[in-house]
Amino acid sequence: MTLALTRELIARPSVTPDDAGCQQLIGDRLKKSGFNITHLPCADVANLWATHGEGAPVFTLLGHTDVVPPGPETDWESPPFEPREQDGYLYGRGAADMKGSIAAMVTALERYVAANRAHNGTISLLLTSDEEGVAVNGTKKVVEYLDEKHIGIDWCLVGEPCSREKLGDVIKNGRRGSLSGVLTVSGIQGHTAYPALARNPVHLAGPALVELSRRVWDEGNAHYPPTSFQISNIHAGTGAENVIPASVEVSFNLRFSTEWTERRLKDAIETLLQKRELDYDLLWRPCSQPFLTQSGKLLDAV
The missing domain is CATH 3.30.70.360 (Alpha-Beta Plaits)
Incomplete structure (x- = not known):
């Protein structure tokens, strides 16, 4: 499930600040698991706030759907937005930063609510397409929206890639x-x-x-x-x-x-x-x- 979703996301050329439909894909998918989906566009930036449950505490997974430009495609061994598997690795622009992480977070959320329908508090996903660029209309705007709604985030886990040799060997605070x-x-x-x-x-x-x-x-x-x-x-x-x-x-x-x-x-x-x-x-x-x-x-x- 995670690998398939990662491939779908990589295939969408979401060069910052373009989301290229990634958040719509994710929102539609999470709706099927009972998540409430709020799209919060700002200028040319797409933002998504997805929640399951209600009240405190609020645990949030945070990520971004935009990627940096691929540069000359002639420098790539395969087209950057055509995911390719080779020797146990998945290649494509955004595979590591951070569509693979987003796919893992979405899958984890789906599995969690399937096993814990009546969980305490709120679990949520915050996504923006304004992380790799100037970063003024993304997470900051969503936080302002949440503040207006008197919604506080108690814990936040950012899915940015920071591992060196194997998954989880580096966790940044x-x-x-x-x-x-x-x-x-x-x-x-x-x-x-x-x-x-x-x-x-x-x-x-x-x-x-x-x-x-x-x-x-x-x-x-x-x-x-x-x-x-x-x-x-x-x-x-x-x-x-x-x-x-x-x-x-x-x-x-x-x-x-x-x-x-x-x-x-x-x-x-x-x-x-x-x-x-x-x-x-x-x-x-x-x-x-x-x-x-x-x-x-x-x-x-x-």
Whole structure:
């Protein structure tokens, strides 16, 4: 059952924020087990809240139906949205992150209510298609909806893949913060034959990017690995090989520990850029804050 559902989900090209019908499939299936299904779309994002039972305590399984873009399909051994089994493994975009987990959670919910029709409290499933993207119209909006309905979640288990060698060998009780930005450095466009008449923004941005990427932001702590700065995309130029570009756009991401705050990270980066005397614009994306659950019944249970 789990494998078949995973294959069905992988076959739906739900590149963020597109859900591609995954939540409708899951909702229709859970209805047959007596779940109440609420679809909570927000802008171009699909969200689902499924519940069985009533009252407290509320135990929630949390996941996302969107996947990251597959990149060039020519780099894949088989089409990314055509699930393929080989040597005991299932291949396809989202197999691990996290359609396999969603299928397992759905199957577990079905089996649980079949064996425990009159269970105490509420068991629930929260899904969004806005986890791999900017993540502003997904889980946050559902939580706001639940707050308006005076529904509190007592325990939440996130199905994100974190195992290393075998299932369950790593269980995480928190996450790092995530801060993304888009840096645009401006120069003066010109012909590569006359560099003295131009200002190459790629060359101007280079030293700052090297300094940011080489910086030791912290050593981490007992709960988090060191903070990391990674460049994810660089775009510049017209495509012509003999034109010095007018600007360069750099997308980057920091995964940060509790040694930093959002404000301090932004200040550190902006100070470095100002020191380099660059002509730049910096657009910050919404920040995901780090959190840590240090104790509680659910943590003790797992």
